[in-house]
Amino acid sequence: MENLQKPAVQWLDISAEQAGQRIDNFLLRVLKGVPKSRVYRLLRKGEVRINKGRARPEYRLKTGDRVRIPPVRLPEKTPQAAPGSRALERLASAIIYEDERLLVLDKPSGMAVHGGSGLSYGVIEGLRALRPDAPYLELVHRLDRDTSGCLLIAKKRSELRTLHELMRSNSIHKRYLLLAQGDWSTGPWKVDVPLKKNLLQGGERVVRVDSDGKQALTRFRMLQGYTGSSMMEASLETGRTHQIRVHAAHAGHPLAGDNKYGDPEFNRDLAKLGLKRLFLHAHYIAFRDVERNREIEISAPLGKELRDVIQQLETLSDKRTSS
Secondary structure, eight states: OOOOOOOOOEEEEOOTTTTTSBHHHHHHHHTTTSOHHHHHHHHHTTOSEETTBOOOTTOBOOTTOEEEEOOOOOOOOOOOOOOOHHHHHHHHHHEEEEOSSEEEEEEOTTOOSSOBTTBSOOHHHHHHHHOTTOSOOEESSOOOTTOEEEEEEESSHHHHHHHHHHHHTTOSEEEEEEEEESOOTTOOOEEEOOEEEEEOGGGOEEEEEOTTSBOOEEEEEEEEEETTEEEEEEEESSOOTTHHHHHHHHTTOOBTTOTTTSOHHHHHHHHTTTOOSOOEEEEEEEEEEGGGTEEEEEEOOOOHHHHHHHHHHHHHHHHHHHO
């Protein structure tokens, strides 16, 4: 018979680096693989103790707290596919900024930020494989799989906490470059309509403009016009799923290469010019950390694939202007 090791009670002392996070989120990380419903049941029944007392899921841990975690049998781990050497090289070359607290990646299009939904690994799993001795690496925010550009990775728990606070106060400034259908020279420059997630058949996730959805605000700025398309910059004031893509489509200017919310004929025209992906790139991110008297400002220029498409559009526009 297989010899299963009986789980034991864990006693964990909370360090300054771990302080500030909610107990439910802390448990979900410590008990990775245990269903979320089981974790909340442990809290509800008082089986998890903090300093010998019960704790509500929203309790925020403090330095020096002593946490008792009851015996929980963890599911047997199944071996996961490790990122290949080419994927790791791609990630290593995509790092555009790093200090002792933060890493910024120019995330490649087509790479998810984390594994799941049929993907064995994503950016964060790849970075952990690339840096096996790193004590801490965690996503600060997310980008859609098909979106490229600036992605923040915290190297310390305290940095993650600081950046999440800045995000909540709308103090992290993010700008995106995008190619949209049509002439956008007359606006609208501000799209302020609520968005709601829905599920279609087959489990495909889509987002719709819906009065019952969450408030969402995107600001757009015209950069350059071409025949049949416009190069735009978008600034987010909220961070909803697919926000720029849905707001642009709502304004009548869907993004080039957007197979979910875009115009199929427009996408076919751009594919003939070499576009093989969504034309959306997080090109700028900046914030000020007053507590540590530091300012971070990072830019990631368009990759060659998108620059080549723009060059083709410029050539076509010049030909039509001169004829």
